[in-house]
């Protein structure tokens with residue numbers, strides 16, 4: 001099995017418009033390069049053989065984490081490590097640091113970017129389900145200008161997304177969940193550094209001991225990340241009593257369609273999605289005020 005990528009030309013634009021221009025000019029033989037921690041392994045296995053890499057590392061405007069009204073806007077080239085260290089995210093959207101910390105290992109997180117994680121389209125990536133859960137949207141720029149795509153409409157199949165050829169994702173825009181919300185990301189993996197056998201993201205608010213709002217995302221139990229809308233609807237208004245949680249878990253399991261692979265048979269992975277969801281709900285409730 002080859003472990004050396006095929007040859008390619010390397011481009012290092014300094015601005016978004018230069019990057020978009022290069023991608024348009026070079027056409028389908030070109031790929032954007034972010035942290036390289038999904039793309040380069042694919043190239044080493046010759047599962048991807050781009051003739052041109054357009055490295056986004058020199059585009060300073062793609063970095064950074066900023067508040068913008070009630071949203072937080074995170075530049076696509078912000079690393080997973082930087083998400084862990086951000087004080088703004090720790091206080092406003094703590095599920096992002098919690099999720100980053102279960103991605104791979106520190107070496108990967110130093111290089112791997114949020115934009116690469118969500119644009120990649122691999123159902124095993126952890127951030128996409130969290131973005132569905134949070135109601136995030138993706139800012140993208142192409143030759144035709146800028147547009148915003150809701151994360152819940154972005155994922156179309158394994159490695160198939162709403163990004164058009166030549167477009168790059170510039171930022172992830174996340175509405176800040178209400179103060180006092182509780183959240184949790186629970187991930188079952190075979191060992192440190194592994195992708196999820198199944199994982200669940202929960203963001204909820206409580207009022208007088210009842211769930212006032214709830215959103216749920218599931219990782220790696222279908223070709224795309226899943227937003228478990230019906231499960232969340234069942235939980236809303238409840239006190240998260242065992243019978244209601246059981247019904248919600250069943251509703252979430254019903255929308256999964258995982259592959260049988262070396263992480264286990266499909267049925268097992270569906271059940272583990274349910275277990276992760278029940279754990280995430282309990283932890284999110286513990287953390288919520290109200």
Ligand SMILES: Cc1cc2nc3c(=O)[nH]c(=O)nc-3n(C[C@H](O)[C@H](O)[C@H](O)COP(=O)(O)OP(=O)(O)OC[C@H]3O[C@@H](n4cnc5c(N)ncnc54)[C@H](O)[C@@H]3O)c2cc1C
Pocket residue numbers: 031032033034035036037038039040041056076077102103104105108111112113114115116117119120124125126127163167168169170193194195196
């Ligand atoms: C050992 C190992 C373990 C890992 N474990 C996990 C894990 O448990 N969970 C997890 O979520 N991930 C895991 N990863 C993947 C890691 O998080 C990657 O860093 C991430 O998936 C991709 O981010 P990147 O910045 O490295 O993107 P790259 O690898 O550079 O790019 C990935 C893809 O996205 C495209 N792309 C990147 N940025 C943009 C952009 N701004 N606009 C448009 N397209 C873009 C590229 O063209 C490419 O197709 C693991 C990786 C390794 C090597």
